Amino acid sequence: MDHDLYPWSNIFDRPPVGWPGGKRVAVAVVISCEYFPLTPSDTPFRAPGHMQTAFPDYRHYTARDYGSRLGVPRLIEALAKAGVRASFAMNSRWAERYPDMTAEIVAAGHEIIAHSTDMNGTIATGLPEEAERALIAASLDGLEAATGTRPTAWLSIARSQSFNTPRLLVEAEVRTCLDWVNDELPYKMSTSAGSLINLPLNHELSDRQVIGTCQQSAASYAQQLRDACDWLAAEAQTSGGRMLPVHLTPYISALPYRIDAIDALFAELAARDDTWFATATEIVEASKV
Numbered sequence: 001m002d003h004d005l006y007p008w009s010n011i012f013d014r015p016p017v018g019w020p021g022g023k024r025v026a027v028a029v030v031i032s033c034e035y036f037p038l039t040p041s042d043t044p045f046r047a048p049g050h051m052q053t054a055f056p057d058y059r060h061y062t063a064r065d066y067g068s069r070l071g072v073p074r075l076i077e078a079l080a081k082a083g084v085r086a087s088f089a090m091n092s093r094w095a096e097r098y099p100d101m102t103a104e105i106v107a108a109g110h111e112i113i114a115h116s117t118d119m120n121g122t123i124a125t126g127l128p129e130e131a132e133r134a135l136i137a138a139s140l141d142g143l144e145a146a147t148g149t150r151p152t153a154w155l156s157i158a159r160s161q162s163f164n165t166p167r168l169l170v171e172a173e174v175r176t177c178l179d180w181v182n183d184e185l186p187y188k189m190s191t192s193a194g195s196l197i198n199l200p201l202n203h204e205l206s207d208r209q210v211i212g213t214c215q216q217s218a219a220s221y222a223q224q225l226r227d228a229c230d231w232l233a234a235e236a237q238t239s240g241g242r243m244l245p246v247h248l249t250p251y252i253s254a255l256p257y258r259i260d261a262i263d264a265l266f267a268e269l270a271a272r273d274d275t276w277f278a279t280a281t282e283i284v285e286a287s288k289v
Contacts, residue, residue, distance in 0.1 A: 005166060005189040016240020017185060017287050023276035024236035025229055026283045027269055029086035029246045030155070030178065030201055031075055033105075034119050035094040036064045041120040044127050047157045048208065049249070050119055067251025068094065072101055074254040075262070080108065082266035084277035089115035089155040089178075092142025099146065106147050111279035113178065114139045114151040125162040132164060136172050152176060153280050159203065167191040176284050184232070184243050186287045197284050199243075206247035211258070218258035222265040233274045243283060244275075 019026050038061050040050045049064065051057035079086055088105050090112055095102045106112065116122070117139050123132055136154070144150040153176040154169055161179055169177055170193040176186075178201040189196045203209050205228060210221045225246060232242035248254075253262050269275050278286070 005191065006187060009187065011183060011185060012239055014185075014240075019241040019276050019278075019286055021276065024233045024241060024274040025276070026241060026243045026286070027084075027229070027246060027275050027277045028199070028201070028243055028280055028283055029079070029084070029248065029266075029277065030113070030280065031072070031086055031088050031248045031250065032115065032155075033068065033072060033088050033090040033094045033098075033250070034064065034115065035068070035091045035097055036061065036119045043120070043122070044124040045122050045158075045160070047119040047122050049212075049251075064251050067249065067254065068098055068101075071250025071254030072098075072105075074259050075248065075250060076101075076104060076108065078259065078263040078266050079110070081263065082270040082277075084266060084270050085109050085111070085279055086277075087111040087113050087153070087280045089113040090143060091115050091118045091121070092139045092146065093118040095143055095146035102146050106149075111153070111281055112143055112147050112149065112151050113153040113155050113280060114143055114174070115155050116157050117142065119157060122157045122160060123162055123165060124160050125164075127162055129162075129164050129168070132162060133168050133171070136168055136174075140172060140174075153178065153199075155179065155201065159201070166196050167193045170194045170196050176280060178280060185241075186243075186284045186289045188289050197289050199245075199280050199284055201245045201247055203247065205245055206249070207253045208247070208249050211252050212249070218253065218261035221253075222261040225265060226268070229269060229272070229275065233272075236274075241287075244269075 155178040159179040180198045181202045183200045186199045
């Protein structure tokens with residue numbers, strides 16, 4: 001496996017997972033709440049979606065801010081209309097900059113996942129261990145101060161880790177990360193500091209990949225998620241529960257010509273009798289990994 005974090009495992013050989021109520025597909029909606037500083041640090045690398053043109057890059061800066069000012073409220077409303085809860089992967093500085101929206105997210109029962117400090121807070125091998133440890137702590141401390149609860153789940157920017165990240169997360173009492181994408185169910189990772197559960201948040205099913213990179217429409221993106229749900233539900237009939245990750249970016253999916261497709265998708269998936277919308281932590285707990 002090129003590492004000793006976990007052994008090889010075939011999903012079809014494992015004991016079947018059962019979701020509450022006999023549901024076949026656990027739908028994990030993760031919404032990124034990101035603050036992009038006007039000047040990127042590029043240390044150790046520039047985050048996807050960061051400023052691009054000569055600084056100050058107000059065009060991209062305000063486009064990202066649009067996602068926070070208008071996009072997040074639209075997605076909160078869409079979730080409320082469908083009667084479902086999600087996980088919000090949040091920069092701690094985003095929580096500080098938007099306290100009213102942060103409070104609304106918490107009050108609605110959504111989960112807060114730590115997503116670094118801001119979009120300059122990237123991680124990769126080469127970042128000194130003490131700097132990475134301090135970055136993780138600053139994110140957790142800031143989110144605890146803003147929400148009243150210390151997150152126990154973590155999503156790295158660009159899902160990028162160093163060789164130290166799993167161990168440092170365990171040392172910081174994080175129980176779940178969403179960085180590794182090589183499965184469709186949670187699985188256990190072992191570090192010298194203890195175990196960590198990875199919940200695979202597949203970037204191939206993210207709006208950044210399908211809409212932003214592949215330049216497909218929101219309607220096409222929604223249809224791909226419906227197709228994925230249908231396939232997973234059929235597979236679950238004989239192989240146990242499956243998980244559908246839906247990773248959304250407010251400045252991409254919540255634009256006025258796209259939000260209708262996302263709104264309709266939430267409603268349709270919630271109306272199915274074989275789906276269970278749940279937070280990342282709820283899915284990990286139900287999987288009994």
